[in-house]
Structure formats: structure tokens, C-alpha cells
Amino acid sequence: MESHDYIIQYKQDDRWRMHRLHYHEGIELMLVLSDGGDFFMDRKMYPLRKNTLFILNANTLHRDENSADGSIFRRYVLHLLPSLLEQLSTPRTNFLEALRQSGACIRLSDEDTAKLSRLFEKLRVILPPAFGSDILERMTLYEILLLVCSRARSTRKEHGTSNQDYNRVQPVLEYLRRNCTEKISLDDLAERFMLSKHYLCHIFKKGTGFSVMEYVIQLRIITAQQLLRQGANVQEASERSGFQTYSHFIRTFNTYVGLSPKKYAKLYRQGERYEAAPAVHTPFSIRPDKKILMPGGM
Structure with a gap:
């Protein structure tokens, strides 16, 4: 295993x-x-x-x-x-x-x-x-x-x-999960849900604790990780996960995961245990897959 x-x-x-x-x-x-x-x-x-x-x-x-x-x-x-x-x-x-x-x-x-x-x-x-x-x-x-x-x-x-703040943005969250690999703008999103852009950003931040685009980026990182584990090359993972440019994908993946997409895929194929870069702090719990063997926090 x-x-x-x-x-x-x-x-x-x-x-x-x-x-x-x-x-x-x-x-x-x-x-x-x-x-x-x-x-x-x-x-x-x-x-x-x-x-x-x-x-x-x-x-x-x-x-x-x-x-x-x-x-x-x-x-x-x-x-x-x-x-x-x-x-x-x-x-x-x-x-x-x-x-x-x-x-x-x-x-x-x-x-x-x-x-x-x-x-x-x-x-x-x-x-x-x-x-x-x-x-x-x-x-x-x-x-x-x-x-x-x-x-x-x-x-x-x-x-x-029930949490009312979260309930208000639940339809937006569901839409973003289904369409995170597509081109998404705040203007289009606000129009779709018939809200002002300012109000949309306000209730989303209040309900989830992070911005709309932070959430979209994180969904795309998860998608890219899945693609890399399934054998996609880095270029393909970048394009299919919704990033507009290759350089932006590499930079963002490094920031959120703590290592490059190529390194992530290589270590996954080898089944090696490894640690995320300790200097990386993200608002989410995404990090390289690994087995933690000592008690304590993440």
C-alpha cells in the first residue's frame, strides 16, 4: 500500500x-x-x-x-x-x-x-x-x-x-465547483447571481473567510493535483485545470503546494514521503500528500 x-x-x-x-x-x-x-x-x-x-x-x-x-x-x-x-x-x-x-x-x-x-x-x-x-x-x-x-x-x-452566512453563498460555491476550470470573472459571476460585485465579494468573504478568486484558485490547484496523479504532464495539467498561463500555474502551484508540479508528480509516482516547505502558509489545508508519523498539528 x-x-x-x-x-x-x-x-x-x-x-x-x-x-x-x-x-x-x-x-x-x-x-x-x-x-x-x-x-x-x-x-x-x-x-x-x-x-x-x-x-x-x-x-x-x-x-x-x-x-x-x-x-x-x-x-x-x-x-x-x-x-x-x-x-x-x-x-x-x-x-x-x-x-x-x-x-x-x-x-x-x-x-x-x-x-x-x-x-x-x-x-x-x-x-x-x-x-x-x-x-x-x-x-x-x-x-x-x-x-x-x-x-x-x-x-x-x-x-x-444552520449557518446563515454560509447558506447565502452556497449557490455560488456550487457553481464555482462545477465550473472552476472555465474562465471566471467577478463581473460575470455577479451578473449570473444578480448581485452587485461589491456585495457578492462581501457576502462571500463573510460566509467563507476568503475571496472568490482565492476559492477558484484553490479548486484549480486541486484539479491540477488530480491530473498530475493520473499521469498528465505539467503543461496538460496547467491547461485543463483552468490556469490562463503556464507561468502563472507554476508560480501558484509552488505557492500553495510548496513544490513544483513536476516534483509533486515525480514524488507521487515514486511513493516517497516528503514534507511541504515550512515557509509556505496558505489559507487552506492543501499540501503534498504524505503520511504524518508523529503526533501534533498540521
């Missing part, structure tokens, strides 16, 4: 807050191990409570905010690329489709939380390359996915409270 297809992390923070909504290019599973704070996901706000499992689909905007009382926010986070889920699936058991349909917040029993925590930790521990180590890794992933999908199908989903 190629470890660059997933990211596994154990995190603990006090007074943690994500000031902006962000999203990932794959499926995210977050198992909450402590009480306190709130989690915004897909137009709804949910309380962060122990034994809660969040299942986030690709490109689902979300943000968590820890309580201000200094309590420690503890959780496991597992990111899974669609390509990995397809690889693990069978004609009868389609993990990718099951998780896409299950995007939700569910409450687990103490027993299920303990079992899932053990599996996450088992996956997180470094296994030296040896006979059978890849099979053990695959078996652990299967156990996690079978447990999560089973509970998602049988457990009542939690209902969050």
Missing part, C-alpha cells in the same frame, strides 16, 4: 481555532476524543463532543474551533484519496461510494471509539519495510473502513444548526 495515498494524524491543541473555512481533495475522517468547541461542516454547526465521528466528503468546507476554557482538543484525523478507496473497493463493497453517501456527523459508543482509536494508532505507527508489512497496513485500513461504513449506515446522524 502506497502511504502517499493517505494521511494519518493524532492532534491535540488548546485554544485552537481555524479562522478560515478550508477543504481537502479527499475524504476526511475525524474522530473526536474530547469535549469542547464547535465544528462547522457543510452549512451546519455541530458541538465537538467525545465519541463523535465526522465524515467529510472531498471539497467540503469545514472549520473547527476549540472552547476558550483552555481544555485540550484531542482527535484522530485520517485523509484518504479517492484513488486509494477505489483500490480497496470490490464490486460488492464500494468504500468510496459508501463514504460519499455517508458524509455526516455520527455518535459512536465508547467501545467503538476505543476500537477505532486503536486502529488509527496502529496505522500511525511506523512499520519498517518487511515481508508482510504492506498487508498489515492494508488490513488495518480495511478494518477502519468497514467499521466506519457500518456505523454510518446503522447510526442516526446528528443534526447541526
Whole structure:
């Protein structure tokens, strides 16, 4: 199993807050191990409570905010690329489709939380390359996915409270997701939704925490990463992801991902683990695919 297809992390923070909504290019599973704070996901706000499992689909905007009382926010986070889920699936058991349909917040029993925590930790521990180590890794992933999908199908989903600021821009977000590779201007967007350009920018920033064009650029970066992983060359990825010039694509990809498109594709093909450039700070959670092996933040 190629470890660059997933990211596994154990995190603990006090007074943690994500000031902006962000999203990932794959499926995210977050198992909450402590009480306190709130989690915004897909137009709804949910309380962060122990034994809660969040299942986030690709490109689902979300943000968590820890309580201000200094309590420690503890959780496991597992990111899974669609390509990995397809690889693990069978004609009868389609993990990718099951998780896409299950995007939700569910409450687990103490027993299920303990079992899932053990599996996450088992996956997180470094296994030296040896006979059978890849099979053990695959078996652990299967156990996690079978447990999560089973509970998602049988457990009542939690209902969050609506976020009005986000609801107002939801139609715009959906349009941008469907058309991010096309030429997009603020003037055309404002006309399509019958809003003034100034008001559109205002409500979009208020609802998501970033500008319209920041969001478009991030969608294009995700598209380019997908194309590069599928074997497209850098020029093709630039053109098909919606960037107007090759130089702009190279510069933007370097800024958001932390390395060049060519290097990203090469490392993905080799299955190597690597770190993003530490000086790169973006308003999103996009970074090179890697397996994190030590506890701590992103």
C-alpha cells in the first residue's frame, strides 16, 4: 500500500481555532476524543463532543474551533484519496461510494471509539519495510473502513444548526465547483447571481473567510493535483485545470503546494514521503500528500 495515498494524524491543541473555512481533495475522517468547541461542516454547526465521528466528503468546507476554557482538543484525523478507496473497493463493497453517501456527523459508543482509536494508532505507527508489512497496513485500513461504513449506515446522524452566512453563498460555491476550470470573472459571476460585485465579494468573504478568486484558485490547484496523479504532464495539467498561463500555474502551484508540479508528480509516482516547505502558509489545508508519523498539528 502506497502511504502517499493517505494521511494519518493524532492532534491535540488548546485554544485552537481555524479562522478560515478550508477543504481537502479527499475524504476526511475525524474522530473526536474530547469535549469542547464547535465544528462547522457543510452549512451546519455541530458541538465537538467525545465519541463523535465526522465524515467529510472531498471539497467540503469545514472549520473547527476549540472552547476558550483552555481544555485540550484531542482527535484522530485520517485523509484518504479517492484513488486509494477505489483500490480497496470490490464490486460488492464500494468504500468510496459508501463514504460519499455517508458524509455526516455520527455518535459512536465508547467501545467503538476505543476500537477505532486503536486502529488509527496502529496505522500511525511506523512499520519498517518487511515481508508482510504492506498487508498489515492494508488490513488495518480495511478494518477502519468497514467499521466506519457500518456505523454510518446503522447510526442516526446528528443534526447541526444552520449557518446563515454560509447558506447565502452556497449557490455560488456550487457553481464555482462545477465550473472552476472555465474562465471566471467577478463581473460575470455577479451578473449570473444578480448581485452587485461589491456585495457578492462581501457576502462571500463573510460566509467563507476568503475571496472568490482565492476559492477558484484553490479548486484549480486541486484539479491540477488530480491530473498530475493520473499521469498528465505539467503543461496538460496547467491547461485543463483552468490556469490562463503556464507561468502563472507554476508560480501558484509552488505557492500553495510548496513544490513544483513536476516534483509533486515525480514524488507521487515514486511513493516517497516528503514534507511541504515550512515557509509556505496558505489559507487552506492543501499540501503534498504524505503520511504524518508523529503526533501534533498540521
